[in-house]
Amino acid sequence: MEEQYTNYTPQDFKSDQEVRWCPGCGDHAILNAVIKALPEVSKELKYDMERYVFVSGIGCSSRFPYYVNTFGFHGIHGRxxxxxxxxxxxxxxxxVWQVSGDGDALAIGGNHFIHxxxxxxxxxxLLFNNQIYGLTKGQYSPTxxxxxxxxxxxxxxxxxxxxxxxxxxGAQGKFFARSLDVDVKLTKEILVEAAKHDGTSVVEILQNCVIFNDGAYSHITDRENREDRVIVLRHGEKMIFGKNRDKGLVLSGLSLKVVKIGEGGFTMDDILVHDAYNPNPGIHMMLANMQYPDYPVALGVIRNVKDSTYDDNVRDQVxxxxxxxxxxxxxxLLNSGDTWEL
Known part of the structure; x- marks a missing residue:
């Protein structure tokens, strides 16, 4: 008989709570990606629903535990x-899944985050990055x-x-990925990889706040220009992008360079192959830091390196x-030291 976890559907992970985000908020799409990813995670890792816990701090994104049919903990700001x-x-x-905004995770929660x-x-x-404080009505954030x-x-x-x-x-992270709220399919793909990674996985999701920072990422999210302004990285594949798949990344000295394939003497053979598993963070750091208009913005799993984990080390030490x-x-214990009879 097939185990239950192989038959979960997204509907199983939807809670019965009313989703209270602003119409048009990018959080809706992220929630959709998560509940689509969890059945696949369950099937691949043989997880029952009772294994999932969603933890949040304070902010619009931090309502998340109410909207998924799992165990959850709505904490305090930054914790x-x-x-x-x-x-x-x-x-x-x-x-365990932590859901935080850029303010919650990187300002008051910055120390907890990096450690x-x-x-x-x-x-x-899951780091929802809308570059603003949304819940408290539009103050600037660390991003x-x-x-x-x-x-x-x-x-x-x-x-x-x-x-x-x-x-x-820079904090010695072993897994970092990035997606767009509007790209539910890519976000789902990344979340499954994050779940399979043994260690801290950080998924930055560029998310639109329709009320206080609308259009913050419109230069890379609109359908007309997206393919020319982002690059989706997958391990073992060439770093190519563009509507015509004719642009790519090469290493020029100690820097990345955008080239057009077939021009300037550059061929497909010159284009870098993405190695997410490389322990050396040099290329990964450059990819993570690419910004438009000088470079395409890197999406997908940028870094995915195996190492021992804190929880495993604690268990082994005990x-x-x-x-x-x-x-x-x-x-x-009581008789292990000096004892006296009185």
Whole structure:
């Protein structure tokens, strides 16, 4: 008889709660991608529904646990990574998903975020990046572009923004991917890969806030120009892009360079092949940092490297200590030091 987890459908992962995001918000598409990805994750990894836990902090994205039919924890501002870490270490068999916005994860939650990445805890972090604080009505965030005019920067921000990919890889991150909210199919594909990765996976989803930052990514999301302005990376495939699939990336010295195939002496043989599994983060960092108009924006799984995880290391250490310890019970502990009779 076929196991239940092979028969799940997206409908199984929809909760009965009313989804309360603004009409047109990119969060709707991300939710759609997640509930489409979870049945495939369950089938590939043989996970029952009871293994999933969604953890969030504060923000529009942080309503997410209410909208998926799984276990969930709606935490406090910036602490989603700390809670997700505790859940995973306490019960390593769970599939833990953290949902955070760019403000929740990278401002008040920045320290928790980088250390979860550094420790390589086996959690999946979905970073909804709309470059604004949406729930609190339009203040600039850690990813708002320099000069952005917002409620708290009426003359333009004077701060340089974080680049989430650079931050993740700089914190020794082993998995980083990026998608667009409007591309549900690609987001689903990435989420399945993130779930299969053993360690911290960070998926940055470029998400539109229709109310306070509408069109932040329109230069790369509109159908007319998207194929010329983004590059979808897949391990083992050539780094080519464009409507006519005639543009590609080559290494020029220590930098990436966009070339047109068939011009300037460049052929298909010159185009780089994406190696997401390369432990050296150099090319991955350059890919994560590419920005339009000088480069296409990189989408897909940019980095996917195996390494030991925090939760596995904790388990192995505890087992080793238990194996070698002379203390096997509470009585052994109470009698392990100096004792006196009074």
């Amino acid at each position: 989603a990574a700390a809670i997700a870490t505790g859940v995973k270490v306490a019960n390593p068999t769970l599939s 979860a990445v550094r420790r390589n805890i086996d959690i999946n972090i 708002s572009p320099l000069g952005a005019i917002t409620k708290t920067s009426p003359y333009g921000t004077v701060e340089h923004p974080f680049r989430p990919g650079e931050l993740v890889i 087992l080793e200590v238990m194996k070698n310890s002379k203390i096997k019970c509470v009585d052994d």
